[in-house]
Ligand SMILES: Nc1ncnc2c1ncn2[C@@H]1O[C@H](COP(=O)(O)O)[C@@H](OP(=O)(O)O)[C@H]1O
Protein backbone atom coordinates (compact mmCIF):
# COMPACT_ATOMS: atom_id res chain seq x y z
CA UNK A 1 0.00 0.00 0.00
CA UNK A 2 2.78 2.43 0.87
CA UNK A 3 3.92 2.91 -2.72
CA UNK A 4 0.37 3.81 -3.86
CA UNK A 5 0.12 6.79 -1.50
CA UNK A 6 1.82 10.05 -0.59
CA UNK A 7 1.27 11.03 3.04
CA UNK A 8 0.43 14.69 3.48
CA UNK A 9 0.06 15.92 7.06
CA UNK A 10 -0.60 12.31 8.04
CA UNK A 11 -3.24 11.73 5.33
CA UNK A 12 -2.66 9.09 2.60
CA UNK A 13 -3.39 10.48 -0.88
CA UNK A 14 -3.12 8.78 -4.27
CA UNK A 15 0.37 9.25 -5.72
CA UNK A 16 -0.97 8.88 -9.28
CA UNK A 17 -3.93 11.21 -8.84
CA UNK A 18 -2.54 14.03 -6.68
CA UNK A 19 -1.47 17.23 -8.43
CA UNK A 20 2.17 18.22 -7.87
CA UNK A 21 0.81 21.48 -6.41
CA UNK A 22 0.06 19.46 -3.29
CA UNK A 23 3.69 18.37 -3.15
CA UNK A 24 5.26 21.79 -3.75
CA UNK A 25 2.91 23.57 -1.34
CA UNK A 26 1.53 25.82 -4.12
CA UNK A 27 -1.99 24.65 -3.24
CA UNK A 28 -1.90 27.02 -0.30
CA UNK A 29 -2.18 29.93 -2.76
CA UNK A 30 -5.31 28.65 -4.54
CA UNK A 31 -7.92 31.41 -4.51
CA UNK A 32 -11.56 30.54 -3.92
CA UNK A 33 -14.06 33.03 -5.33
CA UNK A 34 -17.32 34.05 -3.75
CA UNK A 35 -19.47 32.48 -6.45
CA UNK A 36 -17.71 29.09 -6.23
CA UNK A 37 -19.76 26.05 -5.22
CA UNK A 38 -17.61 23.42 -3.54
CA UNK A 39 -18.77 19.84 -2.98
CA UNK A 40 -16.80 18.14 -0.22
CA UNK A 41 -17.18 14.48 0.58
CA UNK A 42 -15.33 11.38 1.62
CA UNK A 43 -14.94 9.15 -1.50
CA UNK A 44 -17.94 6.96 -2.33
CA UNK A 45 -20.48 9.14 -0.53
CA UNK A 46 -22.45 10.01 -3.67
CA UNK A 47 -20.17 12.81 -4.91
CA UNK A 48 -20.91 12.19 -8.59
CA UNK A 49 -24.64 12.25 -7.91
CA UNK A 50 -24.26 15.63 -6.22
CA UNK A 51 -22.17 16.98 -9.12
CA UNK A 52 -24.80 15.81 -11.62
CA UNK A 53 -27.53 17.53 -9.60
CA UNK A 54 -25.54 20.77 -9.29
CA UNK A 55 -24.67 20.73 -13.00
CA UNK A 56 -28.36 20.39 -13.83
CA UNK A 57 -29.47 23.03 -11.31
CA UNK A 58 -26.96 25.45 -12.81
CA UNK A 59 -28.66 24.90 -16.17
CA UNK A 60 -32.23 24.94 -14.89
CA UNK A 61 -32.65 21.26 -15.68
CA UNK A 62 -31.34 21.49 -19.26
CA UNK A 63 -29.31 18.24 -19.75
CA UNK A 64 -27.12 19.61 -22.60
CA UNK A 65 -24.13 20.30 -20.33
CA UNK A 66 -24.19 16.97 -18.48
CA UNK A 67 -24.53 15.16 -21.79
CA UNK A 68 -21.66 16.93 -23.53
CA UNK A 69 -18.96 17.68 -20.94
CA UNK A 70 -17.23 15.05 -18.77
CA UNK A 71 -18.12 15.23 -15.10
CA UNK A 72 -14.51 15.86 -14.05
CA UNK A 73 -14.40 18.98 -16.27
CA UNK A 74 -17.76 20.26 -15.02
CA UNK A 75 -16.72 20.11 -11.35
CA UNK A 76 -12.97 19.46 -11.24
CA UNK A 77 -11.36 17.88 -8.21
CA UNK A 78 -9.14 20.48 -6.56
CA UNK A 79 -6.49 17.91 -5.65
CA UNK A 80 -6.33 16.16 -9.01
CA UNK A 81 -3.53 16.38 -11.51
CA UNK A 82 -4.46 18.61 -14.50
CA UNK A 83 -7.84 19.46 -12.97
CA UNK A 84 -6.30 21.87 -10.42
CA UNK A 85 -4.73 23.83 -13.30
CA UNK A 86 -8.01 23.75 -15.24
CA UNK A 87 -9.78 25.18 -12.22
CA UNK A 88 -7.39 28.09 -11.90
CA UNK A 89 -8.16 29.06 -15.49
CA UNK A 90 -11.93 28.57 -15.18
CA UNK A 91 -14.41 31.44 -15.32
CA UNK A 92 -17.12 31.56 -12.66
CA UNK A 93 -19.42 30.45 -11.34
CA UNK A 94 -17.23 27.40 -10.77
CA UNK A 95 -18.31 24.01 -9.51
CA UNK A 96 -15.42 22.47 -7.56
CA UNK A 97 -15.10 19.06 -5.93
CA UNK A 98 -12.77 17.75 -3.23
CA UNK A 99 -12.37 14.65 -1.14
CA UNK A 100 -9.67 16.30 0.95
CA UNK A 101 -10.01 16.68 4.71
CA UNK A 102 -10.67 20.24 5.84
CA UNK A 103 -7.09 20.91 6.94
CA UNK A 104 -5.83 20.42 3.38
CA UNK A 105 -8.06 23.11 1.87
CA UNK A 106 -6.49 26.46 0.95
CA UNK A 107 -7.03 29.23 3.52
CA UNK A 108 -8.87 31.39 0.95
CA UNK A 109 -11.87 29.05 1.28
CA UNK A 110 -12.44 30.12 4.84
CA UNK A 111 -12.47 33.84 4.12
CA UNK A 112 -14.50 33.59 0.90
CA UNK A 113 -18.27 33.34 0.59
CA UNK A 114 -17.91 30.21 -1.56
CA UNK A 115 -20.77 27.83 -0.87
CA UNK A 116 -19.81 24.48 0.60
CA UNK A 117 -21.99 21.38 0.26
CA UNK A 118 -20.78 18.59 2.54
CA UNK A 119 -22.21 15.23 1.55
CA UNK A 120 -22.00 12.35 4.01
CA UNK A 121 -23.12 8.73 3.75
CA UNK A 122 -23.43 5.78 6.11
CA UNK A 123 -19.73 4.89 6.50
CA UNK A 124 -20.54 1.17 6.30
CA UNK A 125 -21.89 1.75 2.78
CA UNK A 126 -18.90 3.99 2.02
CA UNK A 127 -16.60 1.16 3.13
CA UNK A 128 -18.33 -1.46 0.97
CA UNK A 129 -18.60 0.87 -2.04
CA UNK A 130 -14.90 1.73 -1.66
CA UNK A 131 -13.92 -1.93 -1.59
CA UNK A 132 -15.62 -2.58 -4.94
CA UNK A 133 -14.29 0.70 -6.33
CA UNK A 134 -10.71 -0.33 -5.54
CA UNK A 135 -11.17 -3.27 -7.92
CA UNK A 136 -11.89 -0.97 -10.84
CA UNK A 137 -9.87 2.17 -10.10
CA UNK A 138 -6.09 2.06 -10.44
CA UNK A 139 -5.76 5.17 -8.24
CA UNK A 140 -6.94 3.42 -5.11
CA UNK A 141 -5.04 0.65 -3.36
CA UNK A 142 -6.78 -2.68 -3.94
CA UNK A 143 -7.24 -4.77 -0.79
CA UNK A 144 -6.93 -8.55 -1.05
CA UNK A 145 -10.27 -9.11 0.70
CA UNK A 146 -13.16 -7.22 2.26
CA UNK A 147 -11.74 -8.09 5.69
CA UNK A 148 -8.40 -6.52 4.73
CA UNK A 149 -10.20 -3.43 3.41
CA UNK A 150 -12.31 -3.28 6.58
CA UNK A 151 -9.18 -3.20 8.74
CA UNK A 152 -7.52 -0.51 6.60
CA UNK A 153 -10.72 1.60 6.63
CA UNK A 154 -11.07 1.39 10.40
CA UNK A 155 -7.47 2.49 10.84
CA UNK A 156 -7.73 5.29 8.26
CA UNK A 157 -5.16 3.55 6.06
CA UNK A 158 -7.12 4.21 2.88
CA UNK A 159 -7.06 6.95 0.28
CA UNK A 160 -8.02 10.28 1.96
CA UNK A 161 -7.51 8.84 5.44
CA UNK A 162 -9.95 8.29 8.28
CA UNK A 163 -13.68 8.67 7.52
CA UNK A 164 -14.22 9.62 11.16
CA UNK A 165 -11.68 12.45 11.13
CA UNK A 166 -12.74 13.63 7.67
CA UNK A 167 -16.37 13.84 8.75
CA UNK A 168 -15.68 15.51 12.09
CA UNK A 169 -13.37 18.00 10.42
CA UNK A 170 -15.88 19.24 7.84
CA UNK A 171 -18.74 19.15 10.36
CA UNK A 172 -16.87 21.79 12.35
CA UNK A 173 -18.24 24.22 9.70
CA UNK A 174 -21.79 23.53 10.91
CA UNK A 175 -23.67 26.74 11.64
CA UNK A 176 -21.82 28.81 9.02
CA UNK A 177 -24.25 30.23 6.51
CA UNK A 178 -22.20 29.13 3.49
CA UNK A 179 -22.13 25.47 4.67
CA UNK A 180 -24.82 22.88 3.91
CA UNK A 181 -24.64 19.37 5.36
CA UNK A 182 -26.52 16.74 3.36
CA UNK A 183 -26.62 12.97 3.40
CA UNK A 184 -26.83 10.35 0.67
CA UNK A 185 -29.63 8.80 2.69
CA UNK A 186 -31.86 11.89 2.58
CA UNK A 187 -31.11 12.31 -1.12
CA UNK A 188 -32.26 8.73 -1.68
CA UNK A 189 -35.30 9.00 0.59
CA UNK A 190 -36.64 12.27 -0.78
CA UNK A 191 -34.66 13.37 -3.78
CA UNK A 192 -37.03 16.18 -4.81
CA UNK A 193 -37.10 17.87 -1.38
CA UNK A 194 -33.34 17.59 -1.11
CA UNK A 195 -32.88 19.14 -4.54
CA UNK A 196 -35.22 21.95 -3.47
CA UNK A 197 -33.13 22.43 -0.33
CA UNK A 198 -30.00 22.70 -2.48
CA UNK A 199 -31.69 25.25 -4.77
CA UNK A 200 -32.66 27.32 -1.75
CA UNK A 201 -29.12 27.20 -0.36
CA UNK A 202 -27.73 28.31 -3.72
CA UNK A 203 -30.37 30.99 -4.21
CA UNK A 204 -31.62 29.34 -7.41
CA UNK A 205 -35.27 29.52 -8.29
CA UNK A 206 -36.31 26.57 -10.44
CA UNK A 207 -39.81 25.95 -11.80
CA UNK A 208 -41.42 22.57 -10.89
CA UNK A 209 -40.84 21.24 -14.43
CA UNK A 210 -37.18 22.30 -14.25
CA UNK A 211 -36.85 20.32 -10.99
CA UNK A 212 -38.52 17.38 -12.78
CA UNK A 213 -35.79 17.54 -15.37
CA UNK A 214 -33.04 17.68 -12.70
CA UNK A 215 -34.60 14.57 -11.15
CA UNK A 216 -34.87 12.75 -14.47
CA UNK A 217 -31.33 13.42 -15.66
CA UNK A 218 -29.64 12.74 -12.30
CA UNK A 219 -31.36 9.41 -11.72
CA UNK A 220 -29.11 6.40 -11.19
CA UNK A 221 -30.10 4.94 -14.58
CA UNK A 222 -29.63 8.22 -16.45
CA UNK A 223 -26.18 8.65 -14.90
CA UNK A 224 -25.24 5.05 -15.64
CA UNK A 225 -26.22 5.58 -19.28
CA UNK A 226 -24.48 8.97 -19.61
CA UNK A 227 -21.02 8.46 -21.05
CA UNK A 228 -19.99 11.89 -19.75
CA UNK A 229 -20.62 10.59 -16.24
CA UNK A 230 -19.99 6.82 -16.25
CA UNK A 231 -16.25 7.05 -17.03
CA UNK A 232 -16.48 4.83 -20.11
CA UNK A 233 -14.80 7.53 -22.22
CA UNK A 234 -11.62 7.45 -20.09
CA UNK A 235 -8.85 5.17 -21.31
CA UNK A 236 -7.77 2.01 -19.47
CA UNK A 237 -5.05 3.87 -17.57
CA UNK A 238 -7.61 4.96 -14.99
CA UNK A 239 -10.22 2.25 -14.69
CA UNK A 240 -10.75 -1.41 -15.35
CA UNK A 241 -14.47 -1.35 -15.97
CA UNK A 242 -14.36 -5.09 -16.80
CA UNK A 243 -14.40 -5.57 -13.02
CA UNK A 244 -17.63 -3.62 -12.59
CA UNK A 245 -19.39 -0.39 -13.57
CA UNK A 246 -18.44 2.98 -12.08
CA UNK A 247 -22.02 3.39 -10.86
CA UNK A 248 -22.40 0.14 -8.96
CA UNK A 249 -25.75 -0.29 -7.09
CA UNK A 250 -26.92 3.12 -5.93
CA UNK A 251 -28.78 1.94 -2.82
CA UNK A 252 -28.68 2.60 0.92
CA UNK A 253 -27.81 -0.20 3.31
CA UNK A 254 -25.90 -2.52 0.96
CA UNK A 255 -23.42 -3.04 3.82
CA UNK A 256 -25.93 -5.54 5.25
CA UNK A 257 -25.20 -7.80 2.26
CA UNK A 258 -21.44 -7.73 2.78
CA UNK A 259 -20.31 -7.10 6.36
CA UNK A 260 -20.25 -10.00 8.81
CA UNK A 261 -21.99 -9.67 12.19
CA UNK A 262 -18.56 -9.38 13.83
CA UNK A 263 -17.51 -6.59 11.44
CA UNK A 264 -20.79 -4.72 11.95
CA UNK A 265 -20.42 -4.96 15.73
CA UNK A 266 -16.81 -3.80 15.63
CA UNK A 267 -17.91 -0.92 13.43
CA UNK A 268 -20.65 0.12 15.88
CA UNK A 269 -18.18 0.12 18.77
CA UNK A 270 -15.70 2.28 16.85
CA UNK A 271 -18.46 4.68 15.73
CA UNK A 272 -19.68 5.08 19.32
CA UNK A 273 -16.21 5.71 20.57
CA UNK A 274 -15.11 8.18 17.88
CA UNK A 275 -18.35 10.13 17.29
CA UNK A 276 -19.96 9.99 20.74
CA UNK A 277 -19.84 13.76 21.30
CA UNK A 278 -21.70 14.60 18.06
CA UNK A 279 -25.53 14.79 17.96
CA UNK A 280 -26.90 11.47 16.59
CA UNK A 281 -29.38 13.35 14.34
CA UNK A 282 -26.43 14.38 12.17
CA UNK A 283 -26.17 10.76 11.03
CA UNK A 284 -29.52 9.79 9.47
CA UNK A 285 -29.01 6.04 9.11
CA UNK A 286 -29.76 3.07 11.32
N1 LIG B 1 -27.90 8.89 -9.18
C1 LIG B 1 -27.48 8.11 -8.19
N2 LIG B 1 -28.38 7.57 -7.34
C2 LIG B 1 -27.99 6.78 -6.32
N3 LIG B 1 -26.70 6.46 -6.07
C3 LIG B 1 -25.76 6.98 -6.89
C4 LIG B 1 -26.10 7.83 -7.97
N4 LIG B 1 -24.95 8.18 -8.59
C5 LIG B 1 -23.95 7.57 -7.94
N5 LIG B 1 -24.42 6.84 -6.92
C6 LIG B 1 -23.67 5.99 -5.98
O1 LIG B 1 -22.71 6.76 -5.26
C7 LIG B 1 -21.58 5.93 -4.96
C8 LIG B 1 -20.32 6.58 -5.51
O2 LIG B 1 -20.01 7.71 -4.75
P1 LIG B 1 -18.94 8.78 -5.29
O3 LIG B 1 -19.58 9.53 -6.39
O4 LIG B 1 -18.66 9.61 -4.08
O5 LIG B 1 -17.76 8.03 -5.78
C9 LIG B 1 -21.82 4.59 -5.60
O6 LIG B 1 -22.43 3.78 -4.60
P2 LIG B 1 -22.45 2.19 -4.61
O7 LIG B 1 -21.07 1.72 -4.86
O8 LIG B 1 -22.94 1.81 -3.24
O9 LIG B 1 -23.40 1.79 -5.68
C10 LIG B 1 -22.80 4.97 -6.70
O10 LIG B 1 -23.56 3.90 -7.21
Ligand SMILES: CCc1ccc(OS(=O)(=O)O)cc1
Nearest residue numbers: 017043044047072137139238
Ligand atom coordinates in the same frame (compact mmCIF):
# COMPACT_ATOMS: atom_id res chain seq x y z
C1 LIG C 1 -10.07 10.52 -13.29
C2 LIG C 1 -9.92 9.25 -12.53
C3 LIG C 1 -10.60 9.21 -11.20
C4 LIG C 1 -9.93 8.67 -10.13
C5 LIG C 1 -10.52 8.58 -8.89
C6 LIG C 1 -11.78 9.03 -8.72
O1 LIG C 1 -12.25 8.87 -7.46
S1 LIG C 1 -13.60 9.23 -6.89
O2 LIG C 1 -14.65 8.52 -7.61
O3 LIG C 1 -13.78 10.66 -6.93
O4 LIG C 1 -13.56 8.77 -5.52
C7 LIG C 1 -12.49 9.57 -9.77
C8 LIG C 1 -11.88 9.66 -11.01
